[in-house]
Amino acid sequence: MATKIIYFTVNGRPEQAEFPTDCPAQDVKDLFRSAAEAGPHDILKLYNTNGSIINISPQLAPNSPHSCYKLEVVAADCNSELLGSDPAVALGFDLFSMEKRLQSLEKRILTEAAETPAIVYEMKRQVESFREKLESVEHLSWLGLFKDMSEGTHKPSPFYHKRTLRKTREECEHVREKFLQMSSLEVSEEVRQYLKTPTFDNWQWEDAEIMVLLQVMYTDLDFISTFNIELDVLQQFLYEVYRRYNNIPFHNFKHCFCVTQMMYGLIWLTDLRSKIDSIDLLIMLTSAICHDLDHTGYNNAYQINARTELALRYNDISPLENHHCAVAFEILEKSESNIFRNLPTEQYKRIREGIIKCILATDMTRHTEILNKFKAILPVFDFSNKDHRDVLMMILIKVSDISNEARPMDVAEPWLDCLLQEFFNQSDMEKLEGLPVTPFMDRDKVTKPSSQTGFIRFVLFPLFIELANLFPCLEQHIIDPVRKALDYYTEMEKALEREKQNRAQSDKVVKPSTSKEPEAHPDPGGTTKPVTL
Helix, strand or coil, X not given: CCEEEEEEEECCEEEEEEEECCCCHHHHHHHHHHHCCCCCCCEEEEECCCCCEECCXXXXXXXXXXXXEEEEEEECCCCCCCCCCCXXXXXXCCHHHHHHHHHHHHHHHHHHHCCCCHHHHHHHHHHHHHHHHHHHCCCCHHHCCCXXXXXXXXXXXXXXXXXXXXXXXXXXXXXXXXXXXXXXCCCCHHHHHHCCCCCCCHHHCCHHHHHHHHHHHHHHCCHHHHCCCCHHHHHHHHHXXXXXXXXXXXXXXXXXXXXXXXXXXXXXXXXXXXXXXXXXXXXXXXXXXXCCCCCCCCCHHHHHHCCCHHHHHCCCCCHHHHHHXXXXXXXXXXXXXXXXCCCCHHHHHHHHHHHHHHHHCCCHHHHHHHHHHHHHHHHXXXXXXXXXXXXXXXXXXXHHHCCHHHCCHHHHHHHHHHHHHHHHHHHHXXXXXCCCCCHHHCCCCCCHHXXXXXXXXXXXXXXXXXXXXXXXXXXXXXXXXXXXXXXXXXXXXXXXXXXXXXXXXXXXXXXXXXXXXCCEEECCCCCEEECCC
């Protein structure tokens, strides 16, 4: 049986691991865990000779004793009682003594060298930068500080360590009560018109108010009367939807609203009410509301690579989108929240088929397939053709789903920050679990502007331009703002590159030369001796 030998160090101690080439990934991780004398929930990182993190897996490249990898335990289990309230003391560190020692060393350097060397300032800057990074990253998942290994409905969110991933009953009831109190209020005509535009600012509205605005959409599109939807049933449906969106930065209830509001705006801007049946409009709006139900912040690639319950249940085929559909129809199965309960069976079947088709279309792995279908029928598009309408409905929900950059920058940019937070959390988790790292989510490789420039050029523009070919009126509403967004992030990318070059230049200036000879001074005897500290 072919085996592989890996040489590495743990706390400076040389170790070697030998395992079969077809060894299961978990067995390899356990082998390294054992070598590090780490607990079952401790978090390990393996570094190559370049200092880069590499996956602990059977695919590890063999090395030699002269090119050892370095294994570190970067975070211990937070639930362990062994560390107690002061991890530093439990691990044998006296932080106060260390700080005093560092201060005395700094004074000694200052006394003997007459001035503080530039390298000391640089070290301080790096430490301060690292401290800021730690304090500004809310979830700190890469340190595992808030990682709860227990199962159950009260599992903490990987992003908000003081909140559960699922909304608590108290949280939901509080919002529901406010919603019901507000739902009978008359929304002004000014707000109703504003709601029909892509410039709508979601950040000004609380969750209960958002539910009122969603109710307005169903009312102003005449769905209440056309489909005999009772108001209390619609309100219960909206509450259940709110309840099933999780406490995560991006794919949350506010994102659900933004997508639905953009869909609502597109319906009015393109005058779709005069072009397709009301039932198709109902399908599109309801699909937008339900399209990310119970999203946990990890995409399909993670679900499949981590072999999660969803990936197993749906055989790796759009696991998230299938789950969002399933949760939507769980809500609609309850009579008290089934807004379609008064419809004939045939209409319900058509709606169910349409919602499934629309939500599954939001899987970005199908992007090219759906866009190519739309481009093929565009020259002969016929609103009376059901196949044509079905493709248009998929295009409209896709546009709505990724439409943030069509909004004003002060609305769109905070959404990008939220999205990157989710992305970085996933790539951190992929590294920790030894999974393939999603390239566009890697915090070590992706910057804010670089994440957008390629996405706008190669995903947004091709999609938005084709829709504007069918509806020319959309040029000013969704194409022009996206052009401005591309210019904005292109300039930001250039500025970051300039800053990077300037930093590299300054590093060359402060970095002391390692080849410099010790300074020599003549002594009274006429000989020359190097000065040493």
